[in-house]
Amino acid sequence: MADLFEAAGLTPHAPSPLAERLRPQTLAEVVGQDHLLGPDGAIGRMAQARRLSSMILWGPPGTGKTTIARLLAKAAGYEFMQLSAVFSGVADLKKAFEQARARRAAGQSTLLFVDEIHRFNRAQQDGFLPFVEEGIVTLVGATTENPSFELNGALLSRCQVFVLKRLDEDALTSLLAKAEAAEGRALPLDANARHALVALADGDGRYLLTLAETLFNIGSAKPLDTKELGQVLQKRSPAYDKDREGHYNLISALHKSIRGSDPDAALYWLCRMLDGGEDPLFIARRLIRAAAEDIGEADPMALVLANAAKDTYDFLGSPEGEIALAQLVVHLAAAPKSNAVYVAYKAAMKAARETGSLSPPAHILNAPTRLMKDLGYGKGYAYDHDAPEGFSGQNYFPDGMGRKKFYDPKGDGVEARIKDRLDRWAELRERRGR
Incomplete structure (x- = not known):
């Protein structure tokens, strides 16, 4: 058998990969x-x-x-x-x-x-x-x-x-030190390239040791700089599964960064998703949702711009259309925030499900026939344009249902003016006994 190995230019005890040779022998040796x-x-x-x-x-x-x-x-x-x-x-x-x-x-x-x-x-x-x-x-x-x-x-x-946590920089650096000790020589890298190598591993210790083994094998006579390192090693594809948890984690991070008014973090998560191969239209759909859910009436144009960005990407495609998504992300993150419409919608839906059999009050029903008029449909309806200040204050809730307040504007951005109007109308309604 040994003759066969020799004929093939091999030895019966061919060296194992560096990652296997450095596999810890006790739990205490496991890093990170x-x-x-x-x-x-x-x-x-x-x-x-x-x-x-x-x-x-x-x-x-x-x-x-x-x-x-x-x-x-x-x-x-x-x-x-x-x-x-x-x-x-x-x-x-x-x-x-x-x-x-x-x-x-x-x-x-x-x-x-x-x-x-x-x-x-x-x-x-x-x-x-x-x-x-x-x-x-x-x-x-x-x-x-x-x-x-x-x-x-x-x-x-x-x-x-x-x-288990992805390995941090300290853990990865300690792995490189073990690799150099096992090889009896330093990696052919300058300080910046060494830092870039650790970043390239992206928390994966086995991948780091595979990269290190490649560098040991090339046997460079002089330390490589970052550019030369990039020429020797290929960039690793980001760990991103579009149909699994990474997909939902990153879109959640993007949405919450927008909600938290952090355009820099929001741009980062946008780029992480685009670089990972995410469908830009999936991102655009979430951005439209964020415009309605988290900005709302504080900046009503946000929803218009969100749809415009989606249409722009649809028209231009990648990579040009991605700039429109980036512009939208910055606009949404920097915009005043209000979820008042979102909260009001949920509250109104709950009330609608609880009182779904109640009819509108008679005075706001149309009366196209004499019978309907005889039944009181439309009787006493006040035409708001003819009322003082263009506001009648009539009741529009069903008979048997007390007045509800679902929409409570936050008072930021454009919604501040809406809040002023609603407060004035509430005052007029109370004054007129409505």
Whole structure:
């Protein structure tokens, strides 16, 4: 066999990837997850007690989910079994459960690690329940997706969910130091390029080590600057799933930044979504909603401009049309805010559902026939244009329903003038006994 390796120019012990060689050997060596693995962390306490509960590890790629599961089994003295929901089916699950049952009969506990557990369908997820309940396996599932969306409630109720954080700059920097120690040489980067490399990893430790290995392999004679680093390494696509949680998190961040009157943050989230490949018309729809819901009558033109920006993008497409969305985002974020119409609409809808059988008062009903006139339709109607100050103050609510106040203007922007008018009309209504 050795001759075959030599003939191919290989050795039987070809080196493994840098990320694999630097895989932590104890939980204490895992970086960036001290909130879970430290002495006071939930998982750290389990390891110390050597008694594990089933759990779901939820976090971005490259944050140590697989490593933590493997080391947790080692620390607690459990047998480690690994399956991937991408490659495993019902037969693989049955085999794993049978083996775990046999180990349990022999007094050995089993930690079953399921990578990408959210890819199992609902029926497959239900298949775990009896084995988790009986303690035949301690389940550790790993997912990059929000478990509350992707996993059965029954399975979630039997597992603790632990959130892993994307690795921060300190954690990533410590990984680079370990990589350099393992290689016995420094990365061929100047200070700015080194900082750019950490930013390029975007919180993913495994990806950072893959990039570092590429740089070690090129063997540059002189340190690379940021421009040269960019020529060697390709920009990573942003982690953004348009049909999953990232989609909803970022559009929520954009909307709330607008509501919070922060145009800079709103522009940032807009660009994050556009750079991630989001459909600009999806963004435009949310911006139209924000114009109606959060700006409202404080700046009535906001809704007009929102529709204009949508039409502009529809006409120009990308990238030119994206400027119209950026202009709209700034306008909405910088505009005076009022949700008074939104609040009034919800209150009025509630009242309408509670009193949906009440008829309008007779004096505001049309009377196109003599019978309707004889019944009093339209009798006593006051034509507001002929009333003093153009306001009659008549009651327009149904008979049997007291007057309600749904709309309470905030008094900012254009709505300040509306508030003044409504206050004056309320005064006239009271004075005229209406």
